[in-house]
Amino acid sequence: MTGLPPDLLPPDLSRLEALRAWHAMWVGLLDDRITAVRQGQEQERRGRERRPPPADWIVQHGIGKGPLMIHTKTSPTADQCWARVGAERCAPATREQALAALSEGGAEACQICRPDTALGLLG
Template sequence: MSDPGSISDLDKNRALAEWLEWQLRQVRNRIRELEVQEQQDQRRRERARAEQAWKIQPRRSGDTAMLHRGGCTLYSSELGFINREEAVIALAEPDIEACQICRPETGLV
């Protein structure tokens, strides 16, 4: 005979399943939050790395080549960045000018 105030095994397992599904939703939401945070952290690291580097905009018809800071948005390079030493050498070249917006020569010479 079952106690009138007791909960059946079926009801207990249904309640447990609902609780576990709730926990799983919480964990999946947290995973999504952490993935977004990781992507933002990666973008910040890449931006910081770019700020410590330089890039050269190739010469185009009639224009001279131009040296930019790595984070300058006037020119987005598909090529890699150059280091400080290479930037100093580039500035010494007569056919490469410094960008007047990002001022890549600041701190180089």
């Protein structure tokens, strides 16, 4: 290597070898971290690809009770509705589960997002 200042590196072999070992250690640590980050990103990508689509129906449960209210996420007002209920007491549901909860489970249809209309129970 030419063009480097003459005092940039120490002149003796022992210090040069120590510097090389120190830098090799850091390159190894960086390589390990790069590999770990790439693996994490790949796992996240695979997880996103394998994740099922979000449910169109939400069952809100009462405290110590069964289904309390059914919500839909297909309505234009679903975001407003979704924000009003506690997410910790909500669970995704299939169309069949939502219909069963409304017809047999004693759950009510939300008056904001109107899942009964979206499910075809009302015209």
